[in-house]
Amino acid sequence: MPENRLSVGDPAPDFALSDAHGKIVALHDFRGRKTVVYFYPAASTPACAKQACDFQDNLNSLASAGYAVIGISPDQPKALAKFASEESLNFPLLSDPEHSVAEAYLAWGEKKNYGRTYQGLIRSTFVVDEEGTLSLAQYNVRATGHVAKLRRDLKLD
Template sequence: MAERLTPGTVAPDFTLKNAEGKDVSLSDFRGRNTIVYFYPAASTPACAKQACDFRDSLASLQAAGYEVVGISPDPVKDLAKFVAEEALTFPLLSDEGHAVADAYAAWGEKKNYGRTYMGLIRSTIVVDPDGKVAVAQYNIRATGHVAKLRRDLKLDK
């Protein structure tokens, strides 16, 4: 498992397929602040809540200079279904082998109902226009996360 990212470190670059099967790279967002959030599974209640929160906040985030990208270990076809179900308006990327989640320390040991297993750790990394980590948050809650992130980024006045 990779060491958790910290502000000031260079964000690992990546290229993954989006819901349409097209390549999207972190470098495509160079020059802009980019919120990269990792979520466990498309079309599940908590992940849908979080994705819809980002969707509903997207215009104000973009007005403040932030783009949003979601990454999960789901295959492209599941992402396409999720995008359609929730009318999502930002890219969702497929990290089936969880290599990007590994590089971002968003893949690791989890505990649920007394069971320990390896899985995706709900995480959000904000990458600045120069490709460096500005904010790194791990083990976040799906509900209320976007509001907390907006406060942390001082976007709510």
Template sequence: MTENSSRLAPGDTAPEFTLPDADGNEVSLSDYRGRKVIVYFYPAASTPGCTKQACDFRDSLADLNGAGLAVVGISPDKPAKLAKFRDAEQLTFPLLSDPDRATLAAWGAFGEKKMYGKTVTGVIRSTFVVDEDGRIEVAQYNVRATGHVAKLRRDLSV
């Protein structure tokens, strides 16, 4: 039996984290207290789906920031790989490294998922909106890499 982390729902307190970014600087969820932040979890930097999703966030960042939303991406990748990904795609929001997957698990973004008809254990592509008080406002699991940011913007009226 595999451990499936429990899923978060709107109204839940967002699990705190402090993780290194692409440059090794620590970033905490509490750094964003007082403003809304989109926290999204993705399987691996520099893969086609994750690149598309990250670029969609990059291209929407000005509008999201204008609506009071910061963006943070989290994956199991090491900071050096995140730096390469950030630089290659000119990403302008923090990418955080969670190699032991503890934060992914705490947010319900690591566990069993279906991939090409097989059940595998891995990162569940997930997106959350955390409100100014650190509570989950939106929790979306198993999101699609393509078109997801546009849908999120529609949902948030951004």
């Protein structure tokens, strides 16, 4: 495993970010509850919409198993509000335009696409346990099929 990755047992970096409506949402507000924190590159793009809709479709079963879901992207709150409305999402989407939270989770870094190398958001998912410790850390996840894999990893299926 690369050294520049968080892993199971690490403390989850706390954060406080604006949601789609300008309300501040902090990870510590979810203490006592298992929380899925996923990072996605851009609202209202096909792959990110597919991933968000997969989370939305599984929200009730995740909640029944004790999991909250939070999505984080570099988008501004206005774009997140539009995305949530377009896709009928009813879990928190948080704005990290300076990508400071993505950097704390080591989910911001070098990417390669069509021969081009650049800095960007690495699609990643973390599960934070009730005490604020990482119980799962996955980097470079695929948008399609990721929630099904996550459910298997969490032994929910």
